Amino acid sequence: MQKSTFTPEEEQRIQQEFDVLVDVYEHSMHRQNTELIRRAFLFAKQAHDGVRRLSGEPYILHPIAVAQIVVREIGLGSTSVCAALLHDVVEDTDYTVEDLQGLFGDKIAHIVDGLTKISGGVFGDQASEQAENFRKLLLTMSDDIRVVLIKIADRLHNMRTLSAQPKDKQYKIAGETLYIYAPLAHRLGLFPIKSELENLSFRYEHPDTYKEIEDKLAAIREHQLENFDTFSQPIKEKLKAMGYEFTMKARIKSVYSIYKKMKDKNIPFEDVYDLMALRIIFTPHDGLPEKDQCWMIYSAITEIYRPHPERIRDWISTPKANGYEALHITVMASNGQWIEVQIRTNRMNEIAERGLAAHWKYKADERGENELDKWLRTIKEILDNPEPNAIEFLDTFKLNLFAREVFVFTPGGDIKTMPQGSTALDLAFQLHTQLGEHCIGAKINHELQPMSYVLQGGDQVEILTSPSQHPQADWITMVTTAKAQTALRQYFRREERAQIRKGEKLFNDALVMYNATEQHDTALQRTLNYYELTLPTELYLKIGQGYIQLDNLQQVIFPKKKSIWKRLNPFSSDSDTPTKTVEKTPEEKPTKTKIRKILLTDEGLGKQYVLCDCCHPIPGDEVFGFVDEKGLVHIHMIDCAVAQKIKSEQGKQLCAANWSTHRVQSFVERIAIRGIDKFGVLSKLLAVVTTEFHINLRAINLQSEGGIFHGEMELYVYDKKELQELFKALTQMPDIVSATRITKPK
Ligand code: MN
Secondary structure (H helix, E strand, C coil): CCCCCCCHHHHHHHHHHHHHHHHHHHCCCCCCCHHHHHHHHHHHHHHCCCCECCCCCECCHHHHHHHHHHHHCCCCCHHHHHHHHCCCHHHHCCCCHHHHHHHHCHHHHHHHHHHHHCCCCCCCCCHHHHHHHHHHHHHHHHHCHHHHHHHHHHHHHHHHCHHHCCHHHHHHHHHHHHHHHHHHHHHCCCHHHHHHHHHHHHHHHCHHHHHHHHHHHHHHHHHHHHHHHHHHHHHHHHHHHCCCEEEEEEEECCHHHHHHHHHHHCCCHHHCCCCEEEEEEEECCCCCCHHHHHHHHHHHHHHHCEEEEEEEEECCCCCCCCCCCCEEEEEECCCCCEEEEEEEEHHHHHHHHHCHHHHCCCCCCCCCCCHHHHHHHHHHHHHHCCCCCHHHHHHHHHHHHHCCEEEEECCCCCEEEEECCCEHHHHHHHHCHHHHHCEEEEEECCEEECCCCECCCCCEEEEEECCCCCCCHHHHHHCCCHHHHHHHHHHHHHHHHHHHHHHHHHHHHHHHHCCCHHHHHHHHHHHHHHCCCCCHHHHHHHHHHCCCCCCCHHHHHCCCHHHHHHHHCCCCCCCCCCCCCCCCCHHHCCCCCCCEEEEECCCCECCCEEECCCCCCCCCCCEEEEECCCCCEEEEECCCHHHHHHHHHCHHHEEEEEECCCCCCCEEEEEEEEEECCCCHHHHHHHHHHHHCCCEEEEEEEEEECCEEEEEEEEEECCHHHHHHHHHHHHHCCCEEEEEECCCCC
16 A cells, blocks of 8 residues: 555544553553553554545544443453554555564463454355354354453444444445344443444344434433433432442433334334433441442332332342343323433443453453353363254344343342243243253142243243153254254254264165175165165164165165066055155054045035044044944044044044144134233233234133233134144233143043
């Protein structure tokens, strides 16, 4: 690049910005190592000499700004400040990591190296490239968290100066920021940075909507602030009377979070009620626990304003996984508006603003693990077992980054933090892989529940295991955490490899039996062709799993000429023709006895067959039929107890039955519902059933006892799928504990 000296005004500006950096640093709580910072600045300045940013500014202003963010907004020390000043040197100039190592030592060089490695965008052109870059980011993060913190600072400054970039780059950078950097900042507890990143991304991605909300907000701002003064005045007096030193801030929701709320709740701007919150940051008195004092303030406030009983958030007893501590309450102002009040001590505020990362322990001899340590450890574990499929990895990781948390208790009373939506099986894997692989269910609050049970905050969970239990393919649908998904995939891969080996051995043994070992390759190719497979491993796997039987291998590898014709003729009954058994589950092996197969259609109802009262089968259920002496077919569910008995007694009278797809006839189904008896729960329940699902009710009977209601409903449904969807919707309602089908007779 063409070197040119900057104008005296520019030189002066550079010096000014650096002086600001030094000033902020010297007022921070860190060890004073200004000399090192000065050296890093001078080195970076000459390395980037003459280079300008797209905005036309001297390039060095960017690293200085990043260093300012690092110390002022994240609260890091001299090592990070130097690394921030030097962060683009290796990437953009001729200097190497080794040069930095010699000049500034291992640690700084190491961090700059990490930053250089992840300097490319997370979004490559290819999805796989994207995932790989993301992996790199996580690797460097688990290596030294400061790398990612500085990267976030770098991104924040780039977002603040994004207008200088061309439009297409703006979109790309804004998208990437919203996709990964804002959630990362959130996960690391950097709330102000997270909000700013989100807000800036939103502004560049949706400039019109942004402007619209911004204008509406500006229009009511004055009024809101006036209300705020009226609201906060009595609280101020109370706190003063209690002898507290404190600051009080009005927090107006960011444009982005207003937009999100409008979208999530599907409401207009005017209906977003919590535009404003009051934040109290106080210096606690000596000699009394912080927690007690927060509750004393709570008590003082609720003497003035009425609290909303359901909107108390105690993040002090159990801090959020990212370290956040505070007591949130919502009270009603004199004008009838609900206002959130956040109560924090100075210490809690420090964590809320700069994240636990600011308190990151560098020393290896420090004992004790906080939630951040634990989270980083999970990342390391996931990285230690990289997914062969990069996209899956990206998905599972992203899943964990966004999740909110619930707290559950072990039988011993330990608290475990799990992402919201986690199941008992997720928790089992979280505790130990062995526990997960042998999980058969869980006792939730002393009640037996399946492993797919979705954990609720405050649950006491005991994982039940059995040595004979092993993961099944559908388990993957029961877990949501990266850890459990990764563990299951690994298990299946291990299992698959074993089955491939087994299948290969079975195949080779069969060749020995048919004296065909000489023609191994031909035999293999013929078998592949026959089963329409391409890879030998696919074939071996299917053999190993029992989906392909080798009983007819001889016919497959030594086909008689005529049998080719027969294979093409589906009506041939010649026994020479090998039967394909591919894609049949082992349980479904064809039996010798001829069984009649009937199709259950609407027309047949009432004529050819009857649906039994004992188990109430509906379309979609796995069913079978039993023919009575009059020739009428009785349809039962496969696992119906009555049917089990009939099956064992009347083996010959059985027939297979399949449902035809239809939505004509509806069936009466009985379902049981349990939930918390709260005002309005019944009308909400009925709204889901009748308005959302358009299901007709035949009968309903609910009883309430001790705050819990339970009852039965009789519904007209079309098939199992509809019923399952209804159950899913019902159990997602906050006050419904369970919704299940009743298959026992009345
Ligand atoms: Mn940079």
